[in-house]
Structures are given as C-alpha cells and as structure tokens.
Amino acid sequence: xxxxxxxxxxxxxxxGKDVELRCDPISGHTALYWYRQRLGQGxxxxxxxxxxxxxxxxxxxxxxxxxxxxGESVSTLTIQRTQQEDSAVYLCASSYLPRDQPQHFGDGxxxxxx
Amino acid sequence: GENVEQHxxxxxxxxxxxxxIKCTYSDSASNYFPWYKQELGKRPQLIIDIRxxxxxKKDQRIAVTLNKTAKHFSLHITETQPEDSAVYFCAAPIIQGAQKLVFGQGTRLTINP
Numbered sequence: 614x615x616x617x618x619x620x621x622x623x624x625x626x627x628x629g630k631d632v633e634l635r636c637d638p639i640s641g642h643t644a645l646y647w648y649r650q651r652l653g654q655g656x657x658x659x660x661x662x663x664x665x666x667x668x669x670x671x672x673x674x675x676x677x678x679x680x681x682x683x684g685e686s687v688s689t690l691t692i693q694r695t696q697q698e699d700s701a702v703y704l705c706a707s708s709y710l711p712r713d714q715p716q717h718f719g720d721g722x723x724x725x726x727x
Numbered sequence: 728g729e730n731v732e733q734h735x736x737x738x739x740x741x742x743x744x745x746x747x748i749k750c751t752y753s754d755s756a757s758n759y760f761p762w763y764k765q766e767l768g769k770r771p772q773l774i775i776d777i778r779x780x781x782x783x784k785k786d787q788r789i790a791v792t793l794n795k796t797a798k799h800f801s802l803h804i805t806e807t808q809p810e811d812s813a814v815y816f817c818a819a820p821i822i823q824g825a826q827k828l829v830f831g832q833g834t835r836l837t838i839n840p
Contacts, residue, residue, distance in 0.1 A: 646827070655833040656771070656816060669827065704770065708828070712820035713759035713778070716828060718770040 615639065617719035619705050625725045628697060634690045634722045638707030645682055646716060647690050648704045649674075656704070662688060692724075700726045731819050733831030741839050746807055748834045750817035751799040760800045761828075762791060763816040771816060775802070804836075812838045 618637040638645050647659040658672040662682040682688035702723050706716040733750045740746050761776035777784045777791045784791050790803040817831040
C-alpha cells in the first residue's frame, strides 16, 4: 500500500514569506507527527496529533509555526514569516497507534529560505 | 518529561567488527522500543523493534537487547559492512500524559573499509 506522502518535496522561498507543507498519512493511522531535521542533526519534535484529541504542540519553536489536521486525514504545517533558521527538512510520520507501534516516515520536504 | 538518552553520538568501526549503540529511557511503563536507520538524504526507516515481554530479538546481523530493570536497550550490529554506515535513532514511548514516541539524539555510525 501507499506510504506517507509529503509535498512539496522541495521548497525554496524568500525570507518573510509564508509556506505550507502537506502530509498524507497512511490510511487508518491515528497518530501523526511532524519533525524538523536540520542538516546533520537529529529529529526535532514539533507537533503530534492523535485522533480527535487536542494536539501536542509542545515542540513548536515559535508562534510562527502552526499545524492542522482534520480527523485522521491530511495534515498541513504552516510557517509564517519564514526566517533563514527555518531552513531544514520537515519530516512527517504516522502510526496506527501512538506509543507502541512503529512510526512510518515520509520522504520529507526540504525547505530552503533565501 | 520523558528523556531518551542515546550514546555514543558518533561511532567508527572497522569493517567486519561489531557496533553497539545504547539508549536509556526514564518511563518505567514504556513497552515498545524501535530502532531506525537513516541513510544520507533519506528518510528514517525502521530496522528492528522489541517489546517489553522479551529480552532480545535478532534479525540476521542486527539484534536488540532490552534490560527493563536498568531501563536501557541496545542495538548490536555484527560483521559490519560499508552499507551499515548511517545515522541510527532509538525511540521509547511516553505512557503517561501525551503517550507518544520519543526519539534519541542519534548515532552517526561510520564503517571504515
């Protein structure tokens, strides 16, 4: 079956612009995560959705970052007024259950802020 | 909150030797421990996982051991090959509160020919 799909695969934009990143999880997966990975660094947790529960936003680095998910479907991560330090790969992952099932990652969106 | 500590951050071994990466976790109720491999420019991919009802699991050259008393688990790679060079991440779940999977900081493994 289809894996986690992310779009766009690459995004280049000017500082100060808003960007929207999309994640299509595996069908039936209730949990969805967003991570940021800077070059050569680890997985920085951003936000986590579980079913219809309130999302865990504890990893969002500033109020310029927000994310939405409707039910158990597509999620979008929005970065407003982008800064150069936002340049990174943004990875989405989904799992059938949140804590004791493997996460399946998408290929990520490589975001470059000029 | 939950901490997952991973060591070492970098590891270099000769081809054919073994590599061991260790992770410790803080939530004693954690019951699932996956390991991911991330090759350069690629997404993290699950390579092996273990649940708390067993102490060891093997898959060809890869094994994971779990010590629930000490709250640590380790990845063992035997007979290392150049294609094992990658970044490896461990993870453990938070059972209380948010109930999510938390990742370690990663280990960059280099296999020297």
